[in-house]
Amino acid sequence: VLVLAAAAALAACSDSDNPLATPNLNTTVRFFNAANSLPLDVAQNGTVGSGNGNIPFGAATTCMKVNDADPQLSVRAAGTTSDLPGFTPSFSAGNTYTVLVTGTDAAPAFTTLDDQFTPSGPNTAGVRIVNATTDASPGAGTWDIYVNPAEPLGTPNATAVTRNSA
Numbered sequence: 001v002l003v004l005a006a007a008a009a010l011a012a013c014s015d016s017d018n019p020l021a022t023p024n025l026n027t028t029v030r031f032f033n034a035a036n037s038l039p040l041d042v043a044q045n046g047t048v049g050s051g052n053g054n055i056p057f058g059a060a061t062t063c064m065k066v067n068d069a070d071p072q073l074s075v076r077a078a079g080t081t082s083d084l085p086g087f088t089p090s091f092s093a094g095n096t097y098t099v100l101v102t103g104t105d106a107a108p109a110f111t112t113l114d115d116q117f118t119p120s121g122p123n124t125a126g127v128r129i130v131n132a133t134t135d136a137s138p139g140a141g142t143w144d145i146y147v148n149p150a151e152p153l154g155t156p157n158a159t160a161v162t163r164n165s166a
Helices: 002-010
Strands: 027-033 040-044 064-066 073-077 096-103 108-114 143-145 158-161
Touching (some): 040 064
16 A cells, blocks of 8 residues: 555645635645445536546545635545545645545544655655554554665654554
8 A cells, every 4th residue: 555655645636736726616626546345436516527536446436625724524435425434624725635435434534644844955856654454453553764874774764654644
């Protein structure tokens, strides 16, 4: 799932999806399905639009412009009309978000990732690594992240990255 989240970051909503062009629709959001046994429908204002239905594991919806204060979004198991429990969006005007969906239809987990990146300087790149594992048992629930380590394995750049965190 770590690789899938990295792939999603590469395909994030672009600057051309800037939600400020329409004042009432002032935020851009898309959903990434990291729930391996749960295809998703994402409805906006009660309607599942083109590119937002039957989203399989490892795929994302289209980018949707919503109102940050009242986004009118619901997430459902594909082909159903019942909302999955636990999705309570919290967005800020002018921002772009990816909502990572993990878990199961009985116990989904929603992690909202702010897609606003601050460049660290010229000739650099940003990478987002998300621990979207579904097993929070000891040893399986946290990860250490190493970036271009020396031999032997050096000091991790991030430690104990917990489940559903970036």
